[in-house]
Amino acid sequence: MFLSLFVFDPSSAADFETLKGHGGPVMDITVSRDSGRVATASFDNAVGVWSGREPDWLDGHEAAVKVVRFVNDDLVVSAGDDNALILWNLEDGSQKKLEGHTAKVMGLAVSPDRTMIASASWDAKIGLWPVDGGAPTFLSGHSAGVNKVAFSADGAWLYSASVDGSIILWDVAAKAEKRVIVRNGFGVNVLALGGKNSNETWVAYGSQDGVTRIVDIETGDRLHDFTLERRPILAMSLSEDGKRLATGDGHGFITVFDTESWSIESDFKAALKGPIWALAFSKDGEVLHAGGIEDIVYSWPVAGLGKFDPMAKETPxxxxxxxxxxxxxxxxxxxxxxxxxxxxxxxxxxxxxxxxxxxxxxxxxxxxxxxxxxxxxxxxxxxxxxxxxxxxxxxxxxxxxxxxxxxxxxxxxxxxxxxxxxxxxxxxxxxxxxx
Known part of the structure; x- marks a missing residue:
């Protein structure tokens, strides 16, 4: 199956784009680091891979799809409430189900060399799945459900965020816990790694109590705290160049931070109704894709974000x-x-x-x-x-x-x-x- 590249035109920034076709709320958005095309996960049990405004639908999950990632431009992995991961081959249309978790899967990450997939599940375990097949390895260390995982830029380390309020650093080669970086009083929903020149020096996380916090990876010291009295933080995305961090919260706001000055660049009431569940920067960092209670993906130019009309103007x-x-x-x-x-x-x-x-x-x-x-x-x-x-x-x-x-x-x-x-x-x- 051939999928053509869909690229947003920054020159048309007077308007914003929408991707329509899902039959339920949009739970996750991801962008291919190869081509920049978009894939979406929805409560409608499906994944959409967008070529222009018409998606190719990937149907195979038996419950809501909570997360989707590109392994490469021809291979997509998704997971959700049916406890399973599915690997989708976009070139030949085949799919492979990966089973082993005993509760819903909330987070996925692909190693930089694209040989391994990490999964975060509410069975309190992290799965490590070889892309080319083979038995998975499950890591245990959290005392409650795991929400998100992220590989370091060199692939040697894996970070996991949990409902138990902790972020744990794992040695990927040893498949063992290295240390606890964060012990937070509330569950950690999302995380992102950043630093200069692909050398991660900080981890950002968003928690159930509405805090966005940046901590030093080595020491665990708090570098910056942002509390805007809007809870919980449900979505987070770091631009490919690492210069912007975006968060989405339960009150429908998108906040964009400048990661060099750690100032708030924009704070946009993006949804009149419901939360922001999904965020992803375009490959060039000039567009921010967002999803929430509606079955629509909104894509706004980051420049002048607050000038645009919000989503969900009509109450579902x-x-x-x-x-x-x-x-x-x-x-x-x-x-x-x-x-x-x-x-x-x-x-x-x-x-x-x-x-x-x-x-x-x-x-x-x-x-x-x-x-x-x-x-x-x-x-x-x-x-x-x-x-x-x-x-x-x-x-x-x-x-x-x-x-x-x-x-x-x-x-x-x-x-x-x-x-x-x-x-x-x-x-x-x-x-x-x-x-």
Whole structure:
């Protein structure tokens, strides 16, 4: 499969670009260090590799994709809530699943020589995976889930950040812990390594309490602290030349720091609704790609960042105020809308479309990759079975399905949801005709 290079034109900085096509929030963005093309990971269980405005979709994960990285321009690795890594060969279209973690994978890093992938998982372990095959090695040292990993520029060291508030330095060759660099009072969500002339002298991290902190790698001393009373810090990206560091937080702000003076270059309210989950500088450092609660990637020129309109100007259904919806619509918005569409086609959502769901046998929609549990199921979706689904919860009603566990306890809420779906999604009679 041939993928052409998509390059943003800095001369058109009067406008910003958007990449549209995902069916759920954008959880991660990465840029190829070879060509500069963009790959994205989404709650819709898919990876997009963008050639112009039309992506090539990589479908194979069974749950939300939390992170994606280029190994090289023809090889991509992704991971997420299904506990697995997938290696995607963009040249021949093949994929290889890497399994071994027992909880969701939140972070990935590729060694500078591109021979090894490191993974960070909420099973409190770090995986080291040879790119050319072979058994992985798992490193243990954190007492809680691991959020991010990063290789040093020479590939000799690996840094890991954890929910337990620590950053640990690992000797890659020895596959052993060297020392703890940071012990923070709150979980560390993101990290980046920097310094002059590819010689890392500092590590930057963002934590659950909203602090962005820069510490000396050798001593662990705090060099700079930035607390803007916006928590948590959820995304971080360092430009390829190391001169700018960008962070995204739970209040929708993007902050860009000058790493030479450690001054704030811009502090931009980038999302009117929801957090910033994903950030990545373009290869030339002139564009900042961002993703959050919407299914859109926004790409702003870094120069004059605060002059542009923010993302998420319209409130997603699941964030609308309760008084703006009927109870049935409210139940759908809160429980179903992020994963399911009400129109024909899956709309690249994490779950199948609910269009004409009543009277349909579970696991039979042609354009959706169901789990083995639902393929060949004898369940038919009716008022009674949908009610039972939310009374018992998916884990009990359909054990092994991809649907996340959730229960609607009140009978009147389940009834209102069913009635809303009947009105909004339609149904089928025995002849397959819409009722």
């Amino acid at each position: 259904n699941f964030l609308r105020k309760p008084e703006q919806m009927s109870n049935g619509e409210r139940q759908f918005a809160r429980k179903c809308s992020i994963c399911h569409a009400l129109t024909e086609g899956s709309a690249r959502k994490a779950g199948p479309s609910l269009y004409e769901v009543f009277g349909r046998r579970a696991g039979t929609l042609p354009d959706y990759p169901y789990s083995k549990t639902l393929t060949g199921s004898d369940i038919v979706w009716t008022e009674e079975t949908i009610d039972q689904l939310f009374l018992d919860g998916p884990d009990h009603f359909i054990p092994g399905s991809k649907m996340p566990m959730q229960v609607i306890a009140k009978p009147e809420d389940r009834t209102d949801l069913v009635n809303y779906l009947k009105a909004a999604a339609g149904s089928q009679n025995k002849n397959g005709e819409t009722q």
